[in-house]
Amino acid sequence: MNFSEWEPLYAAILDDLGIDRGADERARDRLAALTTPFDLDRLTFEGETVVIVGGGPIETDTPIEQADRVVAAGGGIEHCQRADASIDLVVTDLDTDPETVVSLTHHGTPVAVAAHGDNVPAIERHVPAMDRDNVLATTQAKPVEHVVNAGGFTDGDRAAFIADHCGADALVFLGWVFDDSDVAPMKHRKLLWAKRLLWVLEQRRHERLSVLDGHRSAIDTDDLGDHG
Numbered sequence: 001m002n003f004s005e006w007e008p009l010y011a012a013i014l015d016d017l018g019i020d021r022g023a024d025e026r027a028r029d030r031l032a033a034l035t036t037p038f039d040l041d042r043l044t045f046e047g048e049t050v051v052i053v054g055g056g057p058i059e060t061d062t063p064i065e066q067a068d069r070v071v072a073a074g075g076g077i078e079h080c081q082r083a084d085a086s087i088d089l090v091v092t093d094l095d096t097d098p099e100t101v102v103s104l105t106h107h108g109t110p111v112a113v114a115a116h117g118d119n120v121p122a123i124e125r126h127v128p129a130m131d132r133d134n135v136l137a138t139t140q141a142k143p144v145e146h147v148v149n150a151g152g153f154t155d156g157d158r159a160a161f162i163a164d165h166c167g168a169d170a171l172v173f174l175g176w177v178f179d180d181s182d183v184a185p186m187k188h189r190k191l192l193w194a195k196r197l198l199w200v201l202e203q204r205r206h207e208r209l210s211v212l213d214g215h216r217s218a219i220d221t222d223d224l225g226d227h228g
């Protein structure tokens with residue numbers, strides 16, 4: 001997804017969640033200064049099934065490594081490690097277990113780090129400790145220099161947009177529970193956006209994402225635009 005397609009969705013998220021665009025842009029610029037270009041050709045998912053492992057409960061016996069590629073979103077890293085599954089890409093804004101994320105970069109795992117207005121201290125603390133060769137800098141604001149925006153907001157839906165950008169043939173999901181009563185109200189609002197953005201992604205891909213089964217009729221698609 002290019003920025004002109006993403007921008008109206010981003011504007012709606014900023015409005016709904018009261019996020020400051022200028023703060024996101026300053027965070028993006030800080031991350032740009034701490035990182036170097038990452039060759040996205042390292043993440044070619046063409047012809048492959050990619051599992052997006054989220055941080056919610058896993059409610060099936062389906063093994064993570066049923067898929068060709070494993071993308072861990074935020075706390076989804078823990079699910080992968082518990083299952084001893086090798087991770088092809090981590091997507092994170094560093095609010096869950098940043099020490100493990102740093103360590104993974106030193107073991108060769110690519111990590112897409114998102115900068116936003118509320119994580120600059122985490123960026124400044126943890127990014128310099130990473131192996132820069134394995135850091136893909138990302139933003140939800142307008143992309144600049146080597147900082148990429150493939151679309152998406154929460155770690156999980158951003159992971160799905162990146163996998164799509166990298167040519168994933170099919171997307172499957174583990175560790176996703178939208179109606180999780182254990183999450184705080186703000187997290188619940190973010191998960192509503194994750195759901196809406198995955199709906200946008202499935203329109204674009206002309207593919208029904210199984211994670212949305214049973215949820216589509218309740219998704220408010222007003223203001224999401226035409227992505228078919």
Ligand SMILES: Nc1ncnc2c1ncn2[C@@H]1O[C@H](COP(=O)(O)OP(=O)(O)OP(=O)(O)O)[C@@H](O)[C@H]1O
Pocket residue numbers: 053054055056057073074075076093094095096153154155156157175176177178180183190191194
């Ligand atoms: N029940 C759930 N609880 C948390 N995350 C979920 C859930 N269901 C799906 N997810 C997806 O898994 C991703 C990782 O979840 P987790 O709570 O571990 O990460 P996080 O670092 O807090 O994520 P974020 O910073 O995006 O809020 C979320 O970004 C979300 O897209």
Ligand SMILES: Nc1nc2c(c(=O)[nH]1)N=C(CO)CN2
Pocket residue numbers: 019020024093116117118140153154155190
């Ligand atoms: N500015 C800002 N951006 C975000 C935030 C957040 O708390 N603040 N949380 C996200 C997913 O948790 C994604 N993006």
